[in-house]
Amino acid sequence: MNTTPDETTLALWLDDELTGADLAAVDAWAAGRPDQLEAREENRRYKAALRAAVPASVEPPSPEFFNARIARMIETSADAAPAAARERTVEVPVWLSPRSWFMPAAAAAGMLLAFWIGSNTGDPRTPAMQAGAQPDVYVPESGVNAEWLAAEDKSGVIVLTGVSAIPDTTDFSQTVYLPMPREIDRTAGQGRDSGIR
Amino acid sequence: MNNERPDPSKTTPDNTDAGGDDDSKDDFRLVALAQQGDMRAYDALVTRHRGRIFAMIRNMTHNEADAWDISQDVFVKAWQALPKFQAKARFSTWLYRIAHNAVYDWSRKRRIESVGELNDEIFERDRIDPAATTTPSASEAPDAALGHGELRIKIEKALAKLSPDHREVVILKDVQGLAYKEIAEVMECTLGTVMSRLFYARQKLQTLLKDEYDAR
Incomplete structure (x- = not known):
């Protein structure tokens, strides 16, 4: 090559991106130009040093959990499957087609069945409750009495007597999880529920 | 790392x-x-x-x-x-x-989000313990740590001083090894812009690293 390569070609040559005839042409042009050859060597040394110090690939911490969390995020998202998979056309039998006679007929039969079941099912309460008898209430601690108070609307209240007072020193924060507002926001907005921080 | x-x-x-x-x-x-x-x-x-x-x-x-x-x-x-x-x-x-x-x-x-809040960037990066990690990670092999640790820290500091566009083009080209054309696709800009950014980014990076060497 007798003519000087343009800037783009020269930049590609300096970064070892040229191949074939283009590479041969610029190599021939640079053969008599030690400054260009030195510039390419300097570029190679610089990149080698950079890549030795800063790896191109670093496994993320907890790689198995990394993958599992991605899978969970995908499953819980609206796009549980790529659109291509969602839009796949599946051969549906004619008798299952929503536009066929089968669906309206099945819906009507279902309604009739539900009506029959509803009209032939008795009171779900136990016989004792229907008769107004008090239910048996079991307490896990001796010395504690339980009294059932039935209300008119067939609901009831259980009153416990003999339960020892709860000490003031009890730390409820150890027994109940109270999410902080920030945690709620992060979970809802970002999906960042990781415990790795 | x-x-x-x-x-x-x-x-x-x-x-x-x-x-x-x-x-x-x-x-x-x-x-x-x-x-x-x-x-x-x-x-x-x-x-x-x-x-x-x-x-x-x-x-x-x-x-x-x-x-x-x-x-x-x-x-x-x-x-x-x-x-x-x-x-x-x-x-x-x-x-x-x-x-x-x-x-x-x-x-x-x-x-x-940082508007009106405490900006953690006001803390100088130099004062942050480079060995501190925020997530669990396995230890680097001792020989690799000795060989690359100091240089890596210096390069990371220098990279942090580049603008985001310059930093990205250096990372994609000189660390990740992408071709110019691929970088143009990633950054959604022209080939000329990639070459220009890389030219100036490399110059600044080498200047920053030279300063750190001279300071020692």
Whole structure:
């Protein structure tokens, strides 16, 4: 090559991106130009040093959990499957087609069945409750009495007597999880529920 | 970087025909399966590319915990956009482009959130213990730590002083080994812009590193 390569070609040559005839042409042009050859060597040394110090690939911490969390995020998202998979056309039998006679007929039969079941099912309460008898209430601690108070609307209240007072020193924060507002926001907005921080 | 595991399956355009190697073929095969809803194939793709995506994002954000989250978002977004992926570009290049956008969104959101709040950037980076980690990670091999530790810290400090565009072009070209054309696709700019940015970024980076050497 007798003519000087343009800037783009020269930049590609300096970064070892040229191949074939283009590479041969610029190599021939640079053969008599030690400054260009030195510039390419300097570029190679610089990149080698950079890549030795800063790896191109670093496994993320907890790689198995990394993958599992991605899978969970995908499953819980609206796009549980790529659109291509969602839009796949599946051969549906004619008798299952929503536009066929089968669906309206099945819906009507279902309604009739539900009506029959509803009209032939008795009171779900136990016989004792229907008769107004008090239910048996079991307490896990001796010395504690339980009294059932039935209300008119067939609901009831259980009153416990003999339960020892709860000490003031009890730390409820150890027994109940109270999410902080920030945690709620992060979970809802970002999906960042990781415990790795 | 304590958990360095170079991925032998990855190649760079510097020594391979971009898009024509066996790894790219494997990617396309796995992508085709994943596009049909095969989660195992997609999991394999995540495993193949998570190291490079995580490294790129961590070098951009300088925050391992955020990089962990952003990398996962990248793969979720990639899954959602998978039907649009065509085999015109390498799958890795396409992932880098999603990562580029994710990092851009992260930095923009971070700027907005930092208004009126304590800005942790007021603390000098030099005062932060470089050995401190925010997430559990395996230890680097002792010989590698001795060989690369100091230089890596200096390079990371120098990279942090570059503008985001300059930092990204250096990371993509000189660390990740992408071709100019691929970087133009990732950063959505012209080839000339990539070359210009890289030229000035390298100059500044070498100046910054020279200053640090002279200071010792």
